[in-house]
Structures are given as C-alpha cells and as structure tokens.
Amino acid sequence: MESSPLVSVVVPLYNKEHTISASLTSILKQAYKKFEVVVVDDGSTDKGLSIVRSLLDTRIRSISQRNCGQSAARNVGIRHSNGSLVVFLDADDLWDEGHIATLVRLSTKYPETGLVATAYRSIYRHGYAHELKLSLGNGTDCSLQSSDYFRLASIAPFIWVSAVGVPAWVFTKLGQFLVGEHRGADREMWARIALNYPVAYGSEVSATYNCEAPGRESNKARNLQPPPALILLDKEITKLDTRVSEDSLRTYRNSLLFGYLGKLLIDADYKCIEETLKRTHPIGFLENYRYFCWRCVLFIPRQVSIIILRLGSSRYTGLLRKLAYQRGGVLISRVYPKEKENNKNWD
Numbered sequence: 001m002e003s004s005p006l007v008s009v010v011v012p013l014y015n016k017e018h019t020i021s022a023s024l025t026s027i028l029k030q031a032y033k034k035f036e037v038v039v040v041d042d043g044s045t046d047k048g049l050s051i052v053r054s055l056l057d058t059r060i061r062s063i064s065q066r067n068c069g070q071s072a073a074r075n076v077g078i079r080h081s082n083g084s085l086v087v088f089l090d091a092d093d094l095w096d097e098g099h100i101a102t103l104v105r106l107s108t109k110y111p112e113t114g115l116v117a118t119a120y121r122s123i124y125r126h127g128y129a130h131e132l133k134l135s136l137g138n139g140t141d142c143s144l145q146s147s148d149y150f151r152l153a154s155i156a157p158f159i160w161v162s163a164v165g166v167p168a169w170v171f172t173k174l175g176q177f178l179v180g181e182h183r184g185a186d187r188e189m190w191a192r193i194a195l196n197y198p199v200a201y202g203s204e205v206s207a208t209y210n211c212e213a214p215g216r217e218s219n220k221a222r223n224l225q226p227p228p229a230l231i232l233l234d235k236e237i238t239k240l241d242t243r244v245s246e247d248s249l250r251t252y253r254n255s256l257l258f259g260y261l262g263k264l265l266i267d268a269d270y271k272c273i274e275e276t277l278k279r280t281h282p283i284g285f286l287e288n289y290r291y292f293c294w295r296c297v298l299f300i301p302r303q304v305s306i307i308i309l310r311l312g313s314s315r316y317t318g319l320l321r322k323l324a325y326q327r328g329g330v331l332i333s334r335v336y337p338k339e340k341e342n343n344k345n346w347d
C-alpha cells in the first residue's frame with residue numbers, strides 16, 4: 001500500500017443533506033484505502049456541509065464557495081487535489097467497495113490512457129435498475145482508441161461521471177470542465193480526452209447512479225442550449241484529425257444532435273428543430289431513417305409527435321433498443337439492486 005498511488009475523490013455538493021452521508025460512507029468503505037476526499041460545497045443552503053464536517057475522518061476535507069455550478073465545483077476540487085488519479089462522485093450516488101481499486105488497476109495496467117472508467121447501474125423509483133456495460137468478450141478490461149470510444153458513445157452513455165477517474169496530468173494538459181454549462185460539460189470533457197488519449201474501461205459494475213435523487217442537475221429546468229461537445233466535435237471534424245475516423249466522429253455528433261431534437265420538440269421550438277436538422281449529416285440506414293422521421297415531425301401536430309417520441313423511449317420498445325445496443329457492443333440488463341448488499345443505504 002505504501003507504493004500505491006494516492007487517489008483524490010472530488011465530491012461537488014449542493015443541497016444534498018439527505019444523500020451526502022450515504023455517498024461519503026460508500027467512499028470510506030472502499031477496499032482501497034489510500035485516498036483523500038475533497039468535498040466542494042457550492043453555496044448550499046441546507047445542512048449538507050454540516051453533515052460532511054461531522055464525519056471525523058482526516059481524509060475528508062471540505063471547501064466552501066458561492067454557488068457557481070457543478071463544473072466550477074469539480075474544478076475547485078481538482079485544483080485542491082494531491083492525488084495522481086482524480087475520481088468523481090456526485091453527492092447522491094454510491095460506490096461498491098471495490099470501485100477505487102478497479103480504477104487504480106486500470107490506471108496501472110494502461111498508464112498511457114487519459115481516462116479510466118467502470119460499468120455502472122442506474123437505479124429508478126420502483127427499486128429496479130439497469131446495468132450498462134460494454135461487451136468485452138472473454139476479458140473484463142480493455143483500452144479503447146478514439147474511434148472506438150466515439151462509436152460506442154453514440155450508442156449509449158457508457159461513460160458516466162461518478163464511475164470515472166482521470167490522471168491529474170490530463171487536466172494540466174487539456175484543461176478542466178467547462179464552467180457555465182449545466183448539462184453536458186462532463187461529456188465534453190470525456191470527448192476532449194478521447195480525442196487525445198486512449199480510454200481504459202473495466203466491465204465490472206461498481207458504481208450506482210441514483211436517477212431519482214431530488215435536485216439532480218440533469219433534472220433541473222434550464223434554458224435549452226446545444227450540447228457543449230458539439231463545438232468541440234465541429235472543430236475536430238473540420239481539422240479531419242487522422243487519429244479519429246471521420247465516420248465515428250460524425251456518428252457521435254449526430255447522436256448528440258438527435259438527442260437535442262427531443263428536448264426542442266418538448267419545448268415546441270420548431271425553428272430550432274429545422275436548423276438543427278440542417279446540421280446533421282446522416283451516415284447509414286438508421287441515421288437516415290431517424291433524419292426522415294424528424295423531418296416528418298415538422299408537418300404533424302406537436303402532441304402526436306410527443307406521443308410518438310415517448311413511445312420510442314418506453315418499455316414497449318425497450319427490447320428493440322436492447323437488441324440494437326447489444327449488436328453494437330453495449331449490454332443493458334435489468335436488475336433489482338435493493339436485494340444487493342451494497343445498496344442497503346437506500347432502503
């Protein structure tokens with residue numbers, strides 16, 4: 001353990017008094033013990049920071065700042081970290097006991113990578129969860145080149161912020177999270193890293209994403225704006241960097257645009273829908289089919305379009321999506337985590 005790397009855990013905190021204790025407890029129970037925890041309170045108005053300070057563990061440090069957003073809080077945590085590997089945990093999510101050990105193993109096994117990540121589960125209101133992982137054949141670890149990363153990321157979000165680690169030197173070279181972006185700043189960071197370095201991935205599920213937690217950043221009503229990764233991808237496509245195949249970049253870019261269209265439809269912004277469609281450059285049958293369907297949306301009543309959109313993401317089409325993901329190399333399985341020991345904190 002003396003020769004093991006120090007891991008810095010960055011926890012952004014904003015009004016999470018009901019979940020922060022369980023999240024920190026899941027850190028303190030890690031099998032890998034050589035870590036520090038940097039909790040950055042982003043102007044909370046509840047008792048969350050008091051709960052953090054009541055935990056008498058010298059490995060936990062807390063920093064307070066005025067409310068500047070989640071990305072700014074993560075950046076402050078990065079700047080105050082001393083570890084060679086920086087990992088992230090949101091204040092309403094949980095880790096299994098072997099999570100940090102898996103990230104350290106990946107970082108040691110693939111020292112050239114700019115990002116290490118594990119598979120994760122997403123828990124929902126009725127107690128079930130979906131586990132999302134890559135299909136790696138007989139192995140549990142792999143190193144993904146840029147083209148592999150963007151192809152897989154266009155299928156499903158297999159990289160998630162509370163299941164990743166980034167070597168500290170990567171932030172020095174590439175910069176930190178974009179400040180002022182309320183949605184998608186993490187995906188932009190991962191894309192920036194994947195454009196420059198391989199990504200190491202472990203298929204063990206060791207982190208839990210609490211989708212039903214109150215006050216999640218992704219659930220807040222915000223003014224619509226395009227995903228921040230689009231600007232980055234547009235520049236990269238223009239440069240036609242040979243490290244990443246153009247098709248994989250365009251496929252990932254189109255997936256972001258199609259996802260953005262769904263939010264625009266709910267907001268009834270048809271002008272922006274039309275402008276966004278002009279930015280897509282479909283590749284292959286499925287993308288051209290999606291493009292055609294969205295063109296049709298412009299000529300049918302909005303309520304009918306929304307019903308079709310919801311049917312497309314409902315459980316009735318779940319099997320078709322599951323088969324499509326599996327064909328692309330992404331596995332999604334339904335589990336009941338409340339029956340598992342590592343999720344008793346939520347019972």
